Amino acid sequence: MASPTLKRWLRPEVYPLFAAVGVAVGICGMQLVRNICTNPEVRVTKENRAAGVLDNFAEGEKYAEHALRKFVRNKSPEIMPTINGFFTDPKY
Numbered sequence: 001m002a003s004p005t006l007k008r009w010l011r012p013e014v015y016p017l018f019a020a021v022g023v024a025v026g027i028c029g030m031q032l033v034r035n036i037c038t039n040p041e042v043r044v045t046k047e048n049r050a051a052g053v054l055d056n057f058a059e060g061e062k063y064a065e066h067a068l069r070k071f072v073r074n075k076s077p078e079i080m081p082t083i084n085g086f087f088t089d090p091k092y
Helices: 004-009 012-038 046-050 057-064 067-072 081-088
Strands: none
Touching: none
C-alpha cells in the first residue's frame, strides 16, 4: 500500500507541474553546460587559467552569436502573428 505522501503527490493533476519543473531544470542544466563548455571566459583547466586574459574577440563573437540568435534576428517578436494581426489590423 502506498504512503499518504505518495498518494498526495502522484495524482494526475500534478503531472503538468512535474513537466513544467522538469523543463525548467533541463533548460537551466543546458545553459550551465553551455557556459562551462563553450564560454571563452570560463577556463576549467589549470593551464588555461594560467594564460590570463586573452583578447580573442573572434571567439567571444562566435559564442555571443549562436544559432538561435541568428535564427530569430529578423523575425517578428510575436508568438502568434496571424492572430495578433486579425485582432489589430482593420484589413481583416
